[in-house]
Amino acid sequence: MSPAETVHVPLDGGRAYDILVGRGLLAGIGPRVAELGARAVAVVSDTTVAGLYGEAVLGSLREAGLRAGLVTVAPGEGSKSYATLAAVCDGLLAERIERRDLVLALGGGVVGDLAGFAAAILRRGVRFVQAPTSLLAQVDSSVGGKTGINSPHGKNLVGAFHQPVLVLADTATLDSLTPREMRAGYAEVAKYGLIDDPAFFAWCEARFGEIFAGGPARETAVAACCRAKAGVVVRDEREDGERALLNLGHTFAHALERLTNYDSARLVHGEAVAIGLALAFRFSARLGLCPGQEAGRVANHLALAGLPTTLRAVPGGCGDADSLLDAMRQDKKVRDGALTFILARGIGRSFIAPGIDPGEVRAFLADELERDPRS
Template sequence: MTEPLTVQAPLTVHVPLDGGRAYDILIGRGLLAGAGARVAALEARAAAIVTDETVAALYGETLRESLEAAGLRSGIVAVAPGEASKSYATYAAVCDGLLAHRVERGDLVVALGGGVVGDLAGFAAATLRRGVRFVQAPTTLLAQVDSSVGGKTGINAPLGKNLIGAFHQPRLVLADTAALDTLSEREMRAGYAEVAKYGLIGDAGFFDWCEANWRGIFRGGPERDEAVAICCRAKAGVVVRDEREDGERALLNLGHTFGHALERLTGYESARLVHGEGVAIGLALAFRFSARLGLCPGQDAGRVANHLALAGLPTTLGQVPGGSGDADALLDAMAQDKKVRDGALTFILARGIGRSFIAPGIDRAAVRDFLQDELRLG
């Protein structure tokens, strides 16, 4: 049972980027209903909302009314839910919709939804009139702890995920954790994969905390806000040190080389696999591959897989509905990963829980052999 909706002072995580681009992430219950005053403080005349049809029915009017009560002209551009909306065609439709709502250079775009909406709306904002400001209002756990922070925006191409995009930082992030109350259990589990990821990258203590407190995150207790704040604080630190992913920021892709390949091979069909499920499988694979290479204790790889499974997440290739393709198909999909350099695969691997590192130039034959063994295990 979730906590009753109360409006309390939100937790605040500051992202201290230079050049006047610093912004705050506000985390708490009930933020959408009071969003208007905070968005109006950014000094715009209009704030057009980009969302998906599911979220629009739940929160679109609440947000629009709050914006208009604060004196901002507003309107809603709604797209179909799901990863398939991160496409050239939907991007064009969103831009056209924003222009129809008379969004000008000094105005704002508000991304209301999960990671798909945040990426799509952010990219539209980055390119509309050569760049307008935008606000992230994430409504999924995955978006609140990860994709809404850091300025990565973009769409998918037929050859791979997130290959078309721009770095475009938001001016404000409003993470209303009450919005997570309406998520399906599957979406909560998928978002939780990104929560656990932060402990696996560089904070073994946080992974310990997750093992003890993950049920509270799902129930909506104080652990939920705390987890979102911890993850945002960790990501903000990385983004400030490496905004454009020239080095350390690549660590945030732990599990994603495998996960993105699986998403591509399942055709971005959410009925088969959603992003967080791909990440969960990818995290388990990254640790098992690290153990196979002698980098990571096998018991750590087992602990990671066991925890993710306990939270209801898939951890093997055999758990992908309809199959995940053969080893060569997976390798071909990985070849389009953004971390590929001069055709060589780069993975994020681990020396243990909380000890991830960037591993460039991984031998394709070793990856292929590993994938074949994983596929045989089912």
């Protein structure tokens, strides 16, 4: 086990918590969780992750004197549904989880969002711990308290802000990810540099291969992203302003996920984000906000990392310009029916752009649908 790096999230009202980043942390999860004062813990995981780590985590919790049980769901974005939420809530109640007990989300972003939302509404709110096992979850979705499920109308439209009491990011779990899953998570890593940290993006350009391979660069990247997100969350917990910047690329991404029916065989979240990041920079360049070479640099780096950067790269297609625009109208940043995008004046210079002309968006999407998927 490597020494854990601690990132503190100093929220007020007794809601501050730590993010622990290091290799081998799951082995000691029992004592860490026992320190939080619970009597019982229900672990929520998908069947794939539970098969890898479930017994070890349950064993550690029980050795620490906690009553522990397991609730599993199917892997994939399809589990972020009303039906699965109900099943998870019933599973937690069957485990006799009370308000002073804990829900432990063991898995990627889907499990974290789902289990966190279940914890938020169970008995009108119980505490929960995030133990993210994917790169995407470790650098982004496990931090900040956004929980929720998808609707046929769009992604993450039903949910709650419910902060964890601890985030334990064991980077050794990333060794079990497929190359596709690692690449998808990397899109969220690069995003942090593109928002407001050009030096971090340049570091990623030089070191992304080491992040994929493991070793110190991986822990450095995860901790850096967690520090960046923690700072934003403390300043704007409920996304009334600055926190919307974390959605760079996501207006496009969520529309793509909806139009592909959340089918992870075709498109996973990080791949949609990569396309969305490239589109956000190209749209910014089209509007005269961002130099074209900056948009090209973003797309080139994402492509070098093995990620898609065009609409035509989506397997099976993603609809026409009108269907994409219609899907974007359900984005959470829409205000009074007007589209809001996160755009950029350059790498590390992103900003919130409300009231974007839908005609401009439609014309851009129509042109992008003709772009060579290799470009």
